[in-house]
Amino acid sequence: MLIKVYGSAVFGIDATTVVVEVNVDKGIGYHLVGLPDNAIKESNYRIAAALQNIGYKIPGKKITINMAPADLRKEGSAYDLTLALGILAAPHQINSEEIGDYLIMGELSLDGSLQPIKGALPIAIKAKEEGFKGFILPNENAMEAAVVEDFKVYGVDNIKEVIDFFDSGKPLEEVQVENQVEFSEQSSHLDFDFSDVRGQESIKRCMEIAAAGGHNIILIGPPGAGKTMLAKRLPSILPPMTIQEALETTKIHSVVGKVKNRGLMRQRPFRNPHHTISAAALVGGGSYPQPGEISLSHNGVLFLDELPEFERRVLEVMRQPMEDREVTIARAQYTVTYPSSFMLVASMNPSPSGYFNDPDAPLTSSPMEMQRYLAKISGPLLDRIDIHIEVTPVPFDKLSDERKGEGSAIIRDRVIVARKIQAERFSSLEDIHYNAQMGTKLIRKFCVLDEASKTLLKNAMQRLNLSARAYDRILKVSRTIADLEQVDQINTHHISEAIQYRSLDREGWLG
Template structure:
């Protein structure tokens, strides 16, 4: 007799259903796991054996075979412990087979039978809901998985509760979704003295999700400005929150089962590897660009990142997704993020100060920023020089605009874009528009078009640069409350485009 239950194997944010089969047959006593398991899955038999022994359940002196189908799909992770145990209990007729076949289980077992939380409960709940099955997961994962409203989630604390639940001795109630994680207090933009042009660039970038680059001397406030971006961005929509949380669930970053409506803000160190930024490593896990999906990726000391790491950003910026290629699989992760980069103008940082700059000016500046290739620089919509702040200005009172007032304008502009792209499946903000849609929404009036043509001819705008100017101009017009892109909007967009251009 073969008993079976179901679990999932992860490929990117997709959870693929796996059938776990258990056969107890006469023969030399053994316990084997087949179906392309990795080391953690192969060791599951020892954890299952110890957990059952702790429950005073003795394994029969027979041949026990666990098969995970499809057999050619790699099985990685400790979350296969619970489905193997359920299939075995079903084969031993301790759990009714009908009940075992109606669940998707995942969870790690400790030696005393307790269920240890695992990553990926949210994507697993999505897969269970699609198959109209109940998700069985550790208690610590129940609140997270229950966010999928269509899924019925049962979250026991240990294997004994699983047995009592399915035998009707003590039926567990379905898990409830965790509380929405409250956003952290946003830092106030009013604390930033001066830097009005940089603040305006931040507002435009936040309104249209445009990529932004700051270049300025050390201590000019680049990182301080970037740290205030989360307060300018509107909260995640329910669809965006679920999409982002699925990625964070695979990385174990969800806070006690709660889903946050706050947009991600990731700031990796410049020593980060390519796998850490793009994704990969063991299990092809998501990288920083995917963890920043629907949010912000802030890369300070941008030229200090390894050149191959920077170049790998080019394709994800354009496509909004990254493919982690392996010999036996291609794993896709979404990565629509707003890239904010900060850099010093040269290695010493005092390129524009003749009293403090080194003797290699201007060659040192060309070499330092030369680490950023032209094609990558071409993908920044806004480029802003951040001048040093005089120490006398630091004693001035905080009289600038607050984060709340700027965020209100950003929210209005985002609402306009939501209405504009309501009929589009994958387009949510101006930065996503392209082709005929971009021409339809961002074609400027005659004066604006004449200005853009002159700039394109004078400075040699690339096709990408031309379209990015149109997108930024459309966002400026949204902030201005204008239905049509006019000459002032184009002029402001062009002014950010031409700053520090290596290839315009």
Template sequence: MLVKTRTATLQGISARPVTVETKISRGIQCTLVGLPDNAVKESLKRVDSALAESGFRMPGKKILINLSPAGLPKEGTAFDLAMAVGIMAASEQIPHEKLEGFLMLGELSLDGSLLPVRGVLSAAVLAKEMGCKGLWVPRANAREAALVDGIEVYGLDHLGQVVTILDGTQEAGTHTIGTPNMGTLGPQVDDLDFSEVMGQESCKRAMEIAAAGGHNILLIGPPGAGKTMMAQRLPTILPPLAASEALETTLIHSLAQNHLADSLVSARPFRSPHHTISDVALVGGGAPPQPGEISLAHNGVLFLDEFPEFKRTTLEVLRQPLEEGCVTISRAKASVRYPSRFMLVASMNPCPCGFLDHPTLPCSCSPVEVQKYRNKISGPLLDRIDLHVPVSPPSYEDLTAPTPSEDSRTIRGRVLRARKIQASRFHNSPGCFTNAQMSSRMVRECCALDSHAQWILKTAMERHGLSARAYTRILKVARTIADLENSPKIGVNHLAEAIRFRGLDRPSFGSGQSSGFASYPLRKVGGGR
């Protein structure tokens, strides 16, 4: 007798449908085909013991199990439940007619109990897309699967409960997306606030621009100036996650076994890996492939403190994800793609000792040492960072000011208004949500300059040898500054401020001289708000 049951396998953060075809005929051989890995091949031993402990039996006949499509590699232990149910139905121990429309995942222990598996949330999304009438998962994964609205989820403790589902005596548990307890990743608005940052108005302005347009930002300043403090507070001024973003972010963290299985991620992720991180840990990989830090920061912030201390090869793997918003990991058997649309926030000292251009402390580094330190970061990578922001140490007057600084709620209000303008601008452009994501064609359409602004930008490019990518980044930042001012056109002051934030493109950086950040007129910080 031939019986088909449905399950799923992971490919990236998505689930692919797999049909478990079980045929019982004369003989005594038990065969499993369909590109299973070792964990899948061992399933037969677990299934044999689980059936016996659950009051069922392994038929003493020839059993052939095919995992279809046969050309798709199968990994992990999530196929146990579908294989056990297929054997039970093919040997007529349970009615096979009632299995139609169910998707099932779960690992079996030797006593028949079900153990949690990875990727259940992805399988729930697949089950909804396929129009399945129910999803069978271990009870430990039930709330995770129930985060997907519109699919009936059956949480099982033991293999024997399959009978209660088919008899209709066990009810499904359903939830609406967003209603469970909302999990959190990263700093919370109540814990951190920009009002705690004293002084640093120019830097806070740059952080506001970065948040409004989704731009990458590099903070350059001496130790103790507040670079890390400001980076940690960036999520407090970012827009809240939309329902689709929350689900997508949760999918990644669920896959990485990094997130509570009974809640959606409600806060934008904030990832801050140490500078000793390996290439694979940052970009993803391994066997089987796992998402790396750049994917765990999807829809959030990736903070790289002490930027030049990271291995150069590690930093270079950021180039493609920063441009495309995803990373493809290719292996001999298959390739997987993980989303990685994040805001990069990096910080660095201006020189090895940290005191180049410090207002009071002398720098002990030679020009050669400063240049060698700067060269740890490649030009192509710097090109992909929109804002290069100098951070000066706060003065005593800043630290003792009686009036608190502007809080995150106020700044976030302006960021949300700018994001609303961008949402209206890009409503007919799928995949584009912020100014930083504009294509070249969209930049030409949305970032037109008058003759005076064109002259200023031309002068900047010729004087500092800016690349074509830097040219585009300046226009995108200028567009964001104009949006913050609710200006339909990019003005000269918007463009000048955007050019000002390209400090590392200037030859004088690292020379021990002024870096020339005042080379272009800058509108007064806070003006027009």
């Protein structure tokens, strides 16, 4: 007899339904077709042991299994449960009347228990779209899939529970998640707080501007100045994620199996890859493409510590994704696209010794050594970083001060107000949400200067020898500073403050 059971395959961040057709006929043999990978081909051993340990067995007949569409590559062990139920239902070992109404996925252990799968959220979204009654999957993934509203999700621990559900009608417990309640309860929780930072008031102001406008930022300073500490606290002042942003971010993390035992991600991601990372690990790729660090930091922060220590080739592959806010990975038979709208925060020492050209420093580097070190970062990459700021060591009197500084919650409130102003400004534009995303046309439209501001910017560019690429960046940053003050017109003090944040564009910066 022929039976159809339904599973799913994930490509990019979207799922495709897979029809598992199981036919049992006279003879002996086990034939699995439909472009399965080795993990799926080995499933018959896991299935045989699991069924035997719960009191069932694979029928001693000719079993032919087709995974349709047959020209689509299937990978992973998540089809074990799908295949096992098809093998039992086809020869009528269990009741199969409603088995085609549910999407079923899970990896089997030899004792019949279920192991977690990857991509449960996009699979659940697709199952709802295609009208399935529900989704049966391992308990560890149930909270993740239950994020999909108005759709039944059943988490199970053992294949015996699924067999009893179809064969004898024993009910499964539906998993439900109150998205709005849980999201609002935990989205304001902060792991790091700016109140812990002693001194560095100018840098905290700079981080506030970066958060308010979504600007990329690079921190330059000697070891121990607080660059990493400041960077780790940036997510604490970013606006809370919306439900839509949380869903997008959770889908990406679901694909790589990082969303177990929880529903929507409530905190903006903060990714901090080591400088030995490969290009494929950073932007995504592999034989079967997976999201890279830039996609895992979607709607959050990507922190690259010690930027010049990364391979130049690795950094260069970020240039297009930073501009397009998505990355496309092409293979011979298919192409996948992952979103990658992130804030880049980079930190670096000014020289190999770690110190500026300062005779009082423990180790010094010559201007030529500093220039050679900074040249490891290409101009086009720096062109995509709006704010450059120098971080100096904190003096002892500020380090020993017991008074706490301004907390992240207070700074975040100001950032949220500035973001609301930008959301209203760009409400008629589909892909623009904050100032850092503005192109040349929008800069000319929304960053209009009065005569005094034009004169100040002109003089600054001539006297400080600012590069041409700094012009648009200064205008965008000054627009954000004005938004933080809740004023429509960009004034001279907005321009003068924005000019300070272009350290690496100044001729003679290295002394």
